[in-house]
Amino acid sequence: MHDIDAILERMREAIPAGPVRIKEAVEGGRKVVGCYCAYTPYEVIRAAGAIPATLCATSEKPIAAAEEHLPRNLCPLIKASYGFALTDTCPYFHFCDLVVGETTCDGKKKMYELMDRLRPTHVMQLPQTVSEDAVGQWRTEIERLAWRLEETLGVTVTEEALRREIAWRNEERRVMAELYELSKLTPAPLSGREVHMVNEYFKVGFGDPEMLDLIRDLTRKLRENYEAGERRVSPDARRIIVTGCPTGKSVEKVFRAIEENGGVIVAFENCGGIKPNYELVDESLPPYEALARKYLGIPCSCMTPNAKRLDLLEDLAGEYAAEGMVDLILQACHTYNVESFLVHERIQGGRGIPCITVETDYYQGDVEQLNTRMGAFVEMMG
Ligand code: SF4
Numbered sequence: 026m027h028d029i030d031a032i033l034e035r036m037r038e039a040i041p042a043g044p045v046r047i048k049e050a051v052e053g054g055r056k057v058v059g060c061y062c063a064y065t066p067y068e069v070i071r072a073a074g075a076i077p078a079t080l081c082a083t084s085e086k087p088i089a090a091a092e093e094h095l096p097r098n099l100c101p102l103i104k105a106s107y108g109f110a111l112t113d114t115c116p117y118f119h120f121c122d123l124v125v126g127e128t129t130c131d132g133k134k135k136m137y138e139l140m141d142r143l144r145p146t147h148v149m150q151l152p153q154t155v156s157e158d159a160v161g162q163w164r165t166e167i168e169r170l171a172w173r174l175e176e177t178l179g180v181t182v183t184e185e186a187l188r189r190e191i192a193w194r195n196e197e198r199r200v201m202a203e204l205y206e207l208s209k210l211t212p213a214p215l216s217g218r219e220v221h222m223v224n225e226y227f228k229v230g231f232g233d234p235e236m237l238d239l240i241r242d243l244t245r246k247l248r249e250n251y252e253a254g255e256r257r258v259s260p261d262a263r264r265i266i267v268t269g270c271p272t273g274k275s276v277e278k279v280f281r282a283i284e285e286n287g288g289v290i291v292a293f294e295n296c297g298g299i300k301p302n303y304e305l306v307d308e309s310l311p312p313y314e315a316l317a318r319k320y321l322g323i324p325c326s327c328m329t330p331n332a333k334r335l336d337l338l339e340d341l342a343g344e345y346a347a348e349g350m351v352d353l354i355l356q357a358c359h360t361y362n363v364e365s366f367l368v369h370e371r372i373q374g375g376r377g378i379p380c381i382t383v384e385t386d387y388y389q390g391d392v393e394q395l396n397t398r399m400g401a402f403v404e405m406m407g
């Protein structure tokens with residue numbers, strides 16, 4: 026098998042093995058803390074000796090069960106998160122000692138009140154704007170998380186451990202950034218769906234240095250083979266950036282519709298891609314302050330105003346030579362949906378790059394419609 030295909034295959038196989046690795050870690054005495062959101066400071070959880078695990082939230086399977094307790098007119102990500110917990114079908118939730126939530130959007134913060142009945146849930150009060158006052162408040166919230174972890178896990182979170190984990194998480198971000206940046210080449214060395222698969226693999230790495238090494242190997246091999254003339258993506262494929270709500274299994278239908286109809290995704294700005302990783306934690310600052318500044322700077326639509334996301338999108342559009350932008354909206358996600366107007370205004374109106382808003386849920390009933398819309402969108406680019 027070709028070396029790049031072999032690496033990608035190893036990564037694909039590692040994703041479903043994630044729950045077994047967590048089970049073995051728990052049997053070996055490790056603690057697991059469940060997380061959902063990019064605002065969760067993984068460094069603090071790791072400094073408490075626990076494994077931060079991204080909980081299942083991106084499948085339609087548990088939604089019907091969730092709707093027994095939650096309104097139907099709610100974002101599928103929130104319903105799926107709760108449904109997996111309620112039906113005990115998320116293996117990571119099953120093993121976790123504590124769940125960490127944040128007050129991002131209204132649906133999520135209210136859902137956490139119900140989730141707390143299923144598993145102790147620590148909710149961090151996230152300020153919804155960026156200012157020096159807000160940095161101070163968020164710093165206090167991060168310190169509160171450390172105290173809760175100390176109390177729950179019976180450990181002490183030391184400054185030394187925090188500094189060590191900040192450095193390691195920064196290294197993880199750098200490794201992912203190097204892979205993402207390869208897609209600035211024309212044509213991109215990997216398809217967007219392959220990059221998305223690597224993102225999913227990264228999530229089940231749980232900080233394992235060997236798993237990170239495999240991503241480094243992939244990036245190195247891709248660069249070498251590209252320099253030797255190998256092209257895996259057609260030079261005619263239209264270069265598209267995906268932005269909006271978080272990516273995941275059930276919205277891969279959108280990525281397929283883009284890439285099977287003449288496009289290639291050169292960047293995912295979403296959570297699960299560039300947005301939470303493009304800035305590092307400043308290692309020269311005191312740890313809690315550095316973490317507060319980094320995490321509060323994540324440009325999620327729950328922030329108001331959220332000009333930083335528009336600036337990021339404009340920068341990415343230039344750096345990745347984007348020819349189109351797809352704003353992925355999960356049904357009933359009001360914040361991203363409202364912000365879509367501003368994305369069109371800045372990117373299409375300001376830079377002349379065509380934008381399309383795609384509103385969808387986790388069910389697969391709109392696959393044909395997505396194919397038609399994405400085909401027409403790519404064709405329209407000429
Ligand atoms: S989009 Fe916002 S609320 Fe959702 S995971 Fe990302 S940071 Fe959290």
Ligand code: SF4
Pocket residue numbers: 100101102103129130131132133270271327355357358359360361
């Ligand atoms: S996608 Fe939107 S509605 Fe859903 S959890 Fe994220 S911010 Fe909330």
